Amino acid sequence: MKFIDYSNDGNVQVTYNQQIKPLISVIIPVYNSELYLKECLDSVINQTYKKIEIICVDDGSTDHTGEIADFYAAKYDFIKCIHKENGGLSSARNVGIAEAKGQFIHMCDADDWVAPTFLEVIATKAIGDIRSSSRVPDIVKFNYYRHVDGKTTLCKNVLQEGSYDSVEDIDSLMKQALKSVNSYVLSAWSHIYRRDFLIENNLTFVSERKVGSEDFLFNLEALCFAKKVYAVNDACYYYDLRFGSLTQKYRELLPKQYVNLYRSYMKFIENSHVRNKHIDEFQNMFLWQLIFGTCFPNEYRKTENHSVADGRVRVKEICGINEVHTIARNQLKTAKKPIKILYLLAFVFKQEWIFFWIFVGKKKNS
Numbered sequence: 001m002k003f004i005d006y007s008n009d010g011n012v013q014v015t016y017n018q019q020i021k022p023l024i025s026v027i028i029p030v031y032n033s034e035l036y037l038k039e040c041l042d043s044v045i046n047q048t049y050k051k052i053e054i055i056c057v058d059d060g061s062t063d064h065t066g067e068i069a070d071f072y073a074a075k076y077d078f079i080k081c082i083h084k085e086n087g088g089l090s091s092a093r094n095v096g097i098a099e100a101k102g103q104f105i106h107m108c109d110a111d112d113w114v115a116p117t118f119l120e121v122i123a124t125k126a127i128g129d130i131r132s133s134s135r136v137p138d139i140v141k142f143n144y145y146r147h148v149d150g151k152t153t154l155c156k157n158v159l160q161e162g163s164y165d166s167v168e169d170i171d172s173l174m175k176q177a178l179k180s181v182n183s184y185v186l187s188a189w190s191h192i193y194r195r196d197f198l199i200e201n202n203l204t205f206v207s208e209r210k211v212g213s214e215d216f217l218f219n220l221e222a223l224c225f226a227k228k229v230y231a232v233n234d235a236c237y238y239y240d241l242r243f244g245s246l247t248q249k250y251r252e253l254l255p256k257q258y259v260n261l262y263r264s265y266m267k268f269i270e271n272s273h274v275r276n277k278h279i280d281e282f283q284n285m286f287l288w289q290l291i292f293g294t295c296f297p298n299e300y301r302k303t304e305n306h307s308v309a310d311g312r313v314r315v316k317e318i319c320g321i322n323e324v325h326t327i328a329r330n331q332l333k334t335a336k337k338p339i340k341i342l343y344l345l346a347f348v349f350k351q352e353w354i355f356f357w358i359f360v361g362k363k364k365n366s
Contacts (some may be wrong), residue, residue: 022053022078023127024104024119025195027096029089030069031059033110036240037068043113045076049120054079055096060086065110090205090214093188097198104140105195107188111240118236122192125161126230135165138226140192143235144185152238158183159231171278174223178281181289186219189237193222201225206264212257213290217264220282224274250306254298255318258290262323283327291324292343292355300359308360316352 026044030037044054056069058081066083073081082095093107104127108114126140146153158176177184188205197203203222208214223229251257269277295318299311318324328347335341346354 021051022102023051023123024049024106024192025053025055025096025100025102026106026108026119027055027057027093027100028108028110029057029059029092029096030061030065030110031086031089031092032061032063032065034061034064034068036111037065040108040110040113041069041072041079043116044108045072045079046116047114047119048117049123051123052078052119053100053102055099056081057092057096058083059088059092060084088207088209090207093205097195097204100195103195104192105198106192108237109189109239111242112189113238113240115236115238117234121232121234121236125232125234126192135228136194137163137228137230138194138197139222139229140232141185141190141229142192142232142237144190144237144239145235147238147240154235155185155239156235157185157231157233161231161233163228163230165228170223170226170229173226173229174220174278175281177220177223178278178285181216181285186213186216187239188215188218189239191219191222197225198222208257209253210257211261211264212251212254213261217261220265221268224269224272250301250303251298252306255291255295255314255321258286258295259321259323261290262286284331287324287327287331287347291318296355296359300356312352312356315355316350319347319350319352 028037028040028044033040041054041056044052054072054076056073056079058066058069060083066081069081073079080099082099084092084095096107097105104122106119122140122142126137128136141157141159143157144155146155158180159173164170164173177186193203201222203218203225205214205218211217265282266279269279296315299314299318300308301311302308319328325348328344332341332344332348335344342354345351
């Protein structure tokens with residue numbers, strides 16, 4: 001088989017010392033990523049900060065992804081490629097965490113890329129001298145760019161730059177995360193984690209095939225255990241939103257997966273000893289952001305294998321799910337705003353036509 005040089009020596013100039021112990025491990029799960037893996041890898045290789053390792057976890061790719069990753073691993077001694085049977089994104093990340101040697105871990109998606117100074121900014125601002133720090137951060141957050149159809153937009157964190165290391169600080173972060181999922185961003189790629197923190201608290205990713213949004217669950221659990229979070233204002237990561245990706249397709253299993261997410265988190269907080277469980281905020285997020293804000297638009301989306309008529313039936317069924325119905329009924333007892341009362345009544349009495357008007361009718365009339 002002919003072996004192709006996938007690297008671009010004109011753009012990648014690196015001098016590394018293989019004897020240097022990595023401070024940061026960059027884990028890149030890959031599956032059929034041959035079209036964009038090179039750009040991702042080159043961006044991490046080109047970091048101005050050198051105490052890193054890169055772990056590519058090939059999750060059973062059927063294209064040339066594994067070959068590309070193997071080439072880079074053979075060329076650079078700080079890159080490792082692991083091949084495994086297909087098990088999903090979460091299982092690939094868990095394998096990477098188990099193999100990581102760095103004191104901190106970043107999860108980089110294979111279709112994204114990072115700024116050259118990304119890890120230097122993190123190491124300088126957030127981590128500092130790990131030997132002299134009394135408490136290094138368990139989690140680091142940073143700003144990012146959203147890249148859609150060639151247009152790049154700066155997306156700022158809801159957090160101000162600095163350290164959050166009191167009980168009150170962490171409680172405030174949890175409330176912000178649950179209240180403003182879109183602006184806080186619970187994606188794994190938007191965090192860096194202290195490896196021992198993950199190991200000590202047995203934090204692993206539950207399969208996305210089970211819970212729909214494995215990052216939500218993982219980062220909520222991580223916040224429950226965190227003693228210190230550091231926020232960096234720098235935008236270091238480029239999130240490439242590709243149309244045709246999983247987030248753009250009709251997802252039949254999404255309601256079931258989000259109910260599993262709800263049950264998994266409720267079981268977690270029931271069995272853990274976290275001080276503030278934030279149950280009300282979590283239930284509110286589940287009902288309004290996951291069910292109303294995500295599942296309903298998903299059902300009203302017309303695709304080749306899904307009609308709006310089918311979606312209307314499904315929305316009514318979703319309203320009847322025990323957890324959804326119970327939360328809506330409880331919120332109805334204290335709701336004050338007329339519009340919220342209307343929506344809650346639609347949940348409780350399965351009045352799907354109200355949701356249909358919100359998501360479909362209003363657009364047709366506008």
